[in-house]
Amino acid sequence: MRIIGVQNFFNKQKEKISRELTRFLGQKQKDLSLVHSLGHDVCDRLMAFVLRGKMMRGGLAALGYSIFKKRIPEVITMGGAALELFQAALLIHDDIMDRDLTRRGADSLFYQYVRLAEKANLKEAFHTGESLGICAGDLGFFLAYELLSAMAIPEKMKSRLNMLFSSELSQVVAAQMSDVYWGADEKAIISEKEIFNLYIYKTGRYTFSLPLMCGAIIARASETQISLLARIGELLGIIFQIKDDELGLFGEEQQTGKPVGSDIKAGKKNLYYYYLFYDKTYPAQEEIFNLFHRQELSTKEIQKIKDAVWELGVQKKIENKLEELAGEAGSLIEGLPKINYQSRQMLYELMNYNLKRTA
Amino acid sequence: MRIIGVQNFFNKQKEKISRELTRFLGQKQKDLSLVHSLGHDVCDRLMAFVLRGKMMRGGLAALGYSIFKKRIPEVITMGGAALELFQAALLIHDDIMDRDLTRRGADSLFYQYVRLAEKANLKEAFHTGESLGICAGDLGFFLAYELLSAMAIPEKMKSRLNMLFSSELSQVVAAQMSDVYWGADEKAIISEKEIFNLYIYKTGRYTFSLPLMCGAIIARASETQISLLARIGELLGIIFQIKDDELGLFGEEQQTGKPVGSDIKAGKKNLYYYYLFYDKTYPAQEEIFNLFHRQELSTKEIQKIKDAVWELGVQKKIENKLEELAGEAGSLIEGLPKINYQSRQMLYELMNYNLKRTA
Numbered sequence: 001m002r003i004i005g006v007q008n009f010f011n012k013q014k015e016k017i018s019r020e021l022t023r024f025l026g027q028k029q030k031d032l033s034l035v036h037s038l039g040h041d042v043c044d045r046l047m048a049f050v051l052r053g054k055m056m057r058g059g060l061a062a063l064g065y066s067i068f069k070k071r072i073p074e075v076i077t078m079g080g081a082a083l084e085l086f087q088a089a090l091l092i093h094d095d096i097m098d099r100d101l102t103r104r105g106a107d108s109l110f111y112q113y114v115r116l117a118e119k120a121n122l123k124e125a126f127h128t129g130e131s132l133g134i135c136a137g138d139l140g141f142f143l144a145y146e147l148l149s150a151m152a153i154p155e156k157m158k159s160r161l162n163m164l165f166s167s168e169l170s171q172v173v174a175a176q177m178s179d180v181y182w183g184a185d186e187k188a189i190i191s192e193k194e195i196f197n198l199y200i201y202k203t204g205r206y207t208f209s210l211p212l213m214c215g216a217i218i219a220r221a222s223e224t225q226i227s228l229l230a231r232i233g234e235l236l237g238i239i240f241q242i243k244d245d246e247l248g249l250f251g252e253e254q255q256t257g258k259p260v261g262s263d264i265k266a267g268k269k270n271l272y273y274y275y276l277f278y279d280k281t282y283p284a285q286e287e288i289f290n291l292f293h294r295q296e297l298s299t300k301e302i303q304k305i306k307d308a309v310w311e312l313g314v315q316k317k318i319e320n321k322l323e324e325l326a327g328e329a330g331s332l333i334e335g336l337p338k339i340n341y342q343s344r345q346m347l348y349e350l351m352n353y354n355l356k357r358t359a
Numbered sequence: 360m361r362i363i364g365v366q367n368f369f370n371k372q373k374e375k376i377s378r379e380l381t382r383f384l385g386q387k388q389k390d391l392s393l394v395h396s397l398g399h400d401v402c403d404r405l406m407a408f409v410l411r412g413k414m415m416r417g418g419l420a421a422l423g424y425s426i427f428k429k430r431i432p433e434v435i436t437m438g439g440a441a442l443e444l445f446q447a448a449l450l451i452h453d454d455i456m457d458r459d460l461t462r463r464g465a466d467s468l469f470y471q472y473v474r475l476a477e478k479a480n481l482k483e484a485f486h487t488g489e490s491l492g493i494c495a496g497d498l499g500f501f502l503a504y505e506l507l508s509a510m511a512i513p514e515k516m517k518s519r520l521n522m523l524f525s526s527e528l529s530q531v532v533a534a535q536m537s538d539v540y541w542g543a544d545e546k547a548i549i550s551e552k553e554i555f556n557l558y559i560y561k562t563g564r565y566t567f568s569l570p571l572m573c574g575a576i577i578a579r580a581s582e583t584q585i586s587l588l589a590r591i592g593e594l595l596g597i598i599f600q601i602k603d604d605e606l607g608l609f610g611e612e613q614q615t616g617k618p619v620g621s622d623i624k625a626g627k628k629n630l631y632y633y634y635l636f637y638d639k640t641y642p643a644q645e646e647i648f649n650l651f652h653r654q655e656l657s658t659k660e661i662q663k664i665k666d667a668v669w670e671l672g673v674q675k676k677i678e679n680k681l682e683e684l685a686g687e688a689g690s691l692i693e694g695l696p697k698i699n700y701q702s703r704q705m706l707y708e709l710m711n712y713n714l715k716r717t718a
Contacts, residue, residue: 155514174398
């Protein structure tokens, strides 16, 4: 059996999902243009936005299926397309909350509307843009659910998926609320458990467990296999998120697409933050603490934080944590019953990608 | 057979739906508090908010069912509860867009979060409140879909309902986008057709057709009956909305809950606006036109607009339009095949309520 690299596999899925999204959004565009020309326009924008994504979630649904069954059917591509629409809608709303003006290498969706409102001389262009952005995100959710409901799978399976998506997405929102709250609370004291909850519910389960489970359910995997995949997904997600925080601190702008120090300026309450400040015995801690949430940071100040991360042993703690998580994930992957060598390899590859990614 | 007045019928449904919402949100509250305490808190707020509604949509789902079958089952109550959660979520987002600080006799949901953020000394309290409000609305959508998926009805019927809800809600959003756009465009020229599209898609189909169809589908009504109900719903919705505009202009604050002249200040592009300005031959029109969008209006200025509505024959045109719509709705109700006397009476009563309501 030929080993397909996980990257090749994802690229191939992305192509298929893109075709499905183009078909579906083109069809909805006809319906929505009957309501108003903005209904036509928003489909163009959603299409352009969703097609610019990496489509990791859609790819993971296919991976979750391919662990158990060989030929990936059309319906998995539809599920993947739904996942990508949900993700697009969440990002559209996130960008309003974070006031992010760019996303996926272009104006973020709400900001496209701000510009449109400015051009048309509308009242309160910024707020009007935000409002149209809220609408565009809501629309993304409804379209995603419509795709889910149109999947040609047994009705009972569809109900289960609908329920699973809804309950996972509810948890994503609850986690997002804590993220918004902490981001606005300059002096928040948060526990390690709260941070891990944020990682599990905002990223882990939603980005990894949900797609993998979705594929596995459609492939009629056993309940044991499905719950093992759910936990593997959580672990992969936590690893992914910790690496995200690391890249936010040490990554180069050309690679990550985020300006150096942006997480510090935003005062992100991540694991680095926790390990830096949970135990204040280091003399320079107070000074470093005051750098968080600052809107202007010099290269020297950023370097000071980086130094502290090393000197206080934070980086070592992070690496130990990553090792521990990878250990648990590895043994769960090893223990997944009745799957072939190739699928196991793909899961390992995915874990290693999460552990080693630099962008 | 005893005739139950439509108001009694709705009150009884509201009681049942309230119990269902209390049960469901209580259960979800347990799940979401595992993520973060804000997940617990938002369920309390959603519960208080949704229970304060009139629950017309939930009642209409029961009415749509009761036209065809006698005993209203639990599952209709669940569908009604889902409708009410969707409506709550849409209102939460609407209030952010319109910057409405009060709703249903209390602080609007996002504004509750603004106050919470102020109290906790969070950064940018207003924006943080809006962000948490966006989250709360999103959560409302996911919870509503979860309720829909949990309904104990044949799976195929459930898929159909899911699809119907999603496509109707997509249209609501497209209509909302045009409403936002026109509201921000002081000098917008809109056609009668565009206004009717707004009425049909933002109010008519969603508030009346969708619930009636939902009930009728579960009662296994024929496809002819379902499409007749859909059209009756559109007509009832247009009537409802035109009366809303009339109350916005002529209603008393104690009865409508809206300050006199608020629609004029907001520059609402409704049928009154269209009939007032589509043909500019009346000498005082320019002066009246300039009163729209003004943030301060004297009683005398409001009176000027009211006078113009009479003098230009706008009120007469509106009444003719209402009569025409009621005529079409009446003959469709008359023609609904195979339904009993009592159900037909309820539909007439509903139409008359929409025609004559003063609050």
